[in-house]
Amino acid sequence: MPIDATKRFQSYLDRHASGQEAMPDAERLRQWIADHADDFGAVMECDLKTCPKIVYDFSSEGDVVIGNTSDPAHQTDIMWQQLANANAPVGIGRYREDRVCYQSDQFKTDGEARSQHLGIDLFAPAETPVFAPLDGVVHSFADNNLHLDYGPTIILEHNPEPGIRFYTLYGHLSRESLDGLHKGKAFKKGDLVCRFGNFPINGDWIPHLHFQIIFDMLGREGDFFGAAKPSEWDIWANICPNPNLMLQMPENVTASREGV
Template sequence: MKPPMTGVAAVRAWLESDEFIAEPIVAVDGKQAPLVFDLGEGSLDLGEPLDGLDTARFSQLVERSMQQHKVRIAYGRWGERRALYKSEHFTAGNEARTVHLGIDVFCAPRTQLAAPLDGIVDIVANNARELDYGPMAILKHTTPGGQTFWTLYGHLGEECLSSLRSGMPIGAGERLGTVGAPPTNGNWPPHLHFQVILDLLDLGREFPGVAAASEQDRWLSLSPNPACFFPQVNAELLDGRSRFGKPG
């Protein structure tokens, strides 16, 4: 695996600056207070332990909580250590991967998604393994200073596999696709996994959305908190590291 590229600090600084403006990925109702789930290890936020839940029950708990709070959109935290990842896709190797590298946007299947920034479709693929991304896309962007970075969209509807193609330009606010549904979305509750990537490391469609805890500092630096794309939510609420200690 090649080392991270230079210039990632400049991309991160731009994302955190007042100059950064993004179009909404999902249309939101500004009158609703944002609902942010705690899906971390040991959490009972959805009413029962999450460890070992099958997709059907997990989906039921998510839907029930959203109905109770009278919201149509809920969020899952970046940097959160979770016990949800039990398939071989996450447990192969010496250490299971548990640290979430993106933000989840839970909403109804077929919810319309838009590109937040001007870019180019770099990758569109179907990672069809159990609990993988399912249909996914990666967009390539360029900052005003000329630095390159990417945004990843996982668990999409299957129509993106025909509507998007590598090299296709896409404008901010243009239709990207829809939220998928199980089992074709990787067999997860309906949601978008959104992730910023400062360097793809030549990993392409296999860039991880979850990292091992022993390597979290490196991976969270390559995929920083994308809260700036969701200004309607307090950034601190979307930072799941607080329960387990923030990396230095």
């Protein structure tokens, strides 16, 4: 992180250690999002508020496995059959879930894995369109093309009114989603922003969108932490609140503190 962002993050750690909410503006930003819940547009063509869905548990090994050494083609076939059997257009990966697939050295810092999920995953076929939930501009974008990374990624900046600024991240996209982008490119609510990518371009995952809200980019561009150390969860949850504040799914799409 840049020096100023490092200092800012340290201030969040210090505030949390003193019993305060880590990020001073977090409560105000969360409240703004909650107050404007009815104003957000749909991210997908299906209505996430009402459509059937399967909420998956990736905190332990199950029928569908993501990441690690799993075969994304085989796991995709299994998931698509499960969704078809349930007449569900989308599968859900939960916020705050402590995931088995994030336990490898790739996700470890100082010996502790960044294993708790900071976004919500929406599983659907490659090329599924994604729409802007509110007006915004391109903050940054990149093809994070390491194995089990985000793949093509777009981050939008939202300034809906004076004093309110936050970001939304769209990860695991098609490579074509980055075509024609530039910093500052404007999107209106409901505009097509991108499309789901396929493996291996999307980081070699089952096709899905990783959707995340970010209150402080900490100096990063085109990429952001998608999972947090369990020991730092309260700090990161301040920076990246529950995306269901915007998606508004009625199902329980948030794991417990124990991850299950």
